[in-house]
Amino acid sequence: MYRKSIVxxxxxxxxxxxxxxxxxxxxxxxPRALRSRAAALTAATELLTEGGPERVTxxxxxxxxxxxxxxxxxxWPDVPxxxxxxxxxxxxxxxxxxxxxxxDQLVTQMQQQADWLNQPxxxxxxxxxIERAERDDDIRGIREEMFGRADERFxxxxxxxxxxxxxxxxxxxxxRELISHILGPLLFQRFMLGAHLGRDTVADTVxxxxxxxxxxx
Numbered sequence: 001m002y003r004k005s006i007v008x009x010x011x012x013x014x015x016x017x018x019x020x021x022x023x024x025x026x027x028x029x030x031p032r033a034l035r036s037r038a039a040a041l042t043a044a045t046e047l048l049t050e051g052g053p054e055r056v057t058x059x060x061x062x063x064x065x066x067x068x069x070x071x072x073x074x075x076w077p078d079v080p081x082x083x084x085x086x087x088x089x090x091x092x093x094x095x096x097x098x099x100x101x102x103x104d105q106l107v108t109q110m111q112q113q114a115d116w117l118n119q120p121x122x123x124x125x126x127x128x129x130i131e132r133a134e135r136d137d138d139i140r141g142i143r144e145e146m147f148g149r150a151d152e153r154f155x156x157x158x159x160x161x162x163x164x165x166x167x168x169x170x171x172x173x174x175x176r177e178l179i180s181h182i183l184g185p186l187l188f189q190r191f192m193l194g195a196h197l198g199r200d201t202v203a204d205t206v207x208x209x210x211x212x213x214x215x216x217x
Contacts (some may be wrong), residue, residue, distance in 0.1 A: 012192055036067060036075070040072050041064075043060075044056050044061050044064075044083075044085075044086040045086055045121060053124075054126060058076070071093065080136070083128075084138050091142050091146050092113065093149075094113060094150040094179070095179070097156075097157035098157075102158070102210075103206065107199075107206050110183075111202045123191060129142055130143065138173075152175075154175040154179050155172050158171050158172040158174075167210070168213055168217065178209055182205055185203065186201070186205055
């Protein structure tokens, strides 16, 4: 199921080959090129999960995907571009909230986040993004999409929750603190303690983070 989802994401996001072995323009929707790119990204994701970014090479991806090395090079002329797309496929933004009840949305979305964190690929993606973002602008952009913008989106959701009377006024000024109190414990339990993140753990973490900001507290 997970392998199929990676292929589906890759097909929807990526482009296809041009003549002469140059990088593939995204406007070309040749089904064969889309399939080969998706298969290569699936292979690259598996290699990243198994052995970290050093395992993601053109030769290894070609062997794992059962295709010629030249095909991989046509999609990605160098290893950094191959790794970048592999990380982009594996990245999982923290929050995409709307105007619904905040508590219920947080529990639902953080459970989705926990489901991803429970998968082996999440550790490889997060570790690689954190380590390489310090010296690679493109990977820093992935980190920003995964984590850096969470407090911006969360601020809007908190403002709406305050207006609905779900949280006390001023809560929206503490978006970064709140998201840290939700995501931080989940990351610690998953990667430092090796725990599986279940629904009760997620709900308890959300409840504990929101409790100090309830009206009347």
